[in-house]
Amino acid sequence: MSAFTQEDLTNLNIGQNLDNLMNLDPRGYGVCRILYKASRDYTGKPLSINFAEQLIKVVEKDDLVFIIVGFVLLPHKKAEMDGINGAMILARAIYRAFGAKPVIVCPEDNLVAVENMAYDAGLHLYKNVEDVKKYPISMGVITFTKNIKEAAKQIVDIKSTWGLPAALIAIEAPGANEKGVYHNATGLDMTEYEAKADLMFKYFAECGVKTFAIGDLGNEMGMGTIKSHIEKYIPYARANACRCECKGGIVADSAADVILTATVSDWGAYAVTVALAFLLGNDAIAPTPELIERIMITASRSGMVDMYGDLIPSVDGFDKSIVCAIVALMRECIAYAPKLKNTCATWFEKTLELDFFGENKIY
Numbered sequence: 001m002s003a004f005t006q007e008d009l010t011n012l013n014i015g016q017n018l019d020n021l022m023n024l025d026p027r028g029y030g031v032c033r034i035l036y037k038a039s040r041d042y043t044g045k046p047l048s049i050n051f052a053e054q055l056i057k058v059v060e061k062d063d064l065v066f067i068i069v070g071f072v073l074l075p076h077k078k079a080e081m082d083g084i085n086g087a088m089i090l091a092r093a094i095y096r097a098f099g100a101k102p103v104i105v106c107p108e109d110n111l112v113a114v115e116n117m118a119y120d121a122g123l124h125l126y127k128n129v130e131d132v133k134k135y136p137i138s139m140g141v142i143t144f145t146k147n148i149k150e151a152a153k154q155i156v157d158i159k160s161t162w163g164l165p166a167a168l169i170a171i172e173a174p175g176a177n178e179k180g181v182y183h184n185a186t187g188l189d190m191t192e193y194e195a196k197a198d199l200m201f202k203y204f205a206e207c208g209v210k211t212f213a214i215g216d217l218g219n220e221m222g223m224g225t226i227k228s229h230i231e232k233y234i235p236y237a238r239a240n241a242c243r244c245e246c247k248g249g250i251v252a253d254s255a256a257d258v259i260l261t262a263t264v265s266d267w268g269a270y271a272v273t274v275a276l277a278f279l280l281g282n283d284a285i286a287p288t289p290e291l292i293e294r295i296m297i298t299a300s301r302s303g304m305v306d307m308y309g310d311l312i313p314s315v316d317g318f319d320k321s322i323v324c325a326i327v328a329l330m331r332e333c334i335a336y337a338p339k340l341k342n343t344c345a346t347w348f349e350k351t352l353e354l355d356f357f358g359e360n361k362i363y
Contacts, residue, residue: 004357006348010337012357014278015046017333021326022048022262022271026318031217031234035261038229047260048268051212052275054258055167058210061099062133063166064140067091068173068201068221070106072193073305074184079109081304081315083172084117085295086214086269089287090169091139092121093273096285100166101132103140107195113302114141120295129162144195148180151196155203168204171214172265173197175221175252181244183219187236189244197221198254205257213256214268216316222256264316270327278334286331289324296320 004012019040023032036047043050059065069087073080084106091102102123104114118125123139126132132140142162145154174182174194182194198221205211213222218230218237230251231238237251262268270287277286296313297320306314313320 004352006341006345006352009348009352009357010341011049011279012046014334014337015049015275018048018271018275018330019046021330021333022267024326025263026322032261032263034233035216035218035226035230038226039259039261042226042259048271048275049279051258051260051272052279054210054212055094055097055272055276056279059094059098059100059166063098063100064103064132064162065094065100066103066105066165066168066204068105068144068168068170068197070110070195071172071174071220072107072109072190073307073309074188074190074193076305076309077193078303078305079107079113080172081296081299081306081313082216082265084110084113084299084304085292085315086171086266088114088117088121088295089273089292090171090269091123092287093276093285095123095137095139097276097280097282101138101140103132103142103162103165105142105144105197105200107146108143110304111141111143113299113304116302117295117298120291120298144197144200146193146195148196148199151199155200158200159207164204164207164209167210167212168201169212169214170198170201170221170256171269172216173221175201175219175223175254177246177248177251178253179246179248181246181248183236183242183244183250185217185219185236185250187242187244187250189246198252201254210258211256212258212260214260214262214265214272216262216265216268217250219250219252220265221252221254222259223252223261224255225259227251227253227255264318266315266323267326271330274327274330274334278337281338283331286334287327288331289328292324292327293320296323
């Protein structure tokens with residue numbers, strides 16, 4: 001008899017459904033599958049459900065949760081669309097799931113977008129900790145420096161002013177390699193353009209804060225968790241493979257306690273919020289396709305650019321139509337299981353008796 005329960009089996013398969021959707025590969029070049037193999041092996045279970053479960057363990061009402069975001073792209077030197085959408089949907093979910101206070105940490109390049117997108121998230125935005133803690137339905141924002149000489153002081157100031165958060169999430173945020181150099185996807189040196197918030201990520205981790213990371217390539221903060229795998233299989237990642245003088249490769253040196261990889265980082269964030277909605281039995285936590293469409297339009301009109309530089313509501317080359325369709329499917333995935341819990345109880349029992357999931361170590 002399997003040690004699995006009906007709830008275990010349901011959570012496993014709902015999580016796998018969400019993971020499959022966030023790792024759809026319309027481009028067909030397989031990077032998401034490469035990353036997923038390592039992150040799934042590291043986690044030992046579906047990434048979306050695990051991410052949500054770990055948040056549930058550490059976040060409580062009125063806690064601060066920092067969300068680091070903001071990759072600046074060439075040639076326009078503007079912040080990209082991917083990441084900011086997911087960060088704002090995570091902020092909304094963190095408030096709705098826990099009554100906690102999300103705080104976006106980003107470069108100045110993202111500030112206008114955060115201010116405008118807060119309306120879509122339904123949260124009042126404040127720039128100081130006193131107001132964030134005082135007022136309900138609120139979130140905060142901190143702009144982080146690009147000057148490495150100023151970063152250490154800012155980290156100390158943030159800790160003394162805001163205190164340590166209950167959790168620290170990085171989504172599509174730049175992470176320096178072991179030589180301290182930040183890279184874009186094609187191996188170019190981006191150090192002068194990127195915020196140095198990964199130094200705070202590392203420092204807060206040393207202070208005991210639970211760290212979470214979402215990425216889609218390997219040059220993002222926290223992806224050092226699967227560094228050896230990325231170096232082996234991702235272009236420009238290994239030593240001497242990047243296109244700058246550092247010759248250290250693009251893979252981020254910072255590592256996270258909880259990792260999630262997806263075709264598009266935003267899609268990973270959406271899967272997490274849907275997983276939270278499922279585990280907590282609250283559909284209001286999950287975004288709707290209509291909300292995703294609105295935030296993409298707002299982000300575009302606030303100056304966020306697609307991966308290819310276009311000022312349109314598109315993320316990593318994917319139009320809002322496919323993004324909204326994926327979110328709709330994610331929501332549908334969690335709609336059926338609660339309705340069929342009793343109806344299919346006998347079928348679950350018989351399936352568990354045959355122990356496929358236990359024998360094959362599918363966890």
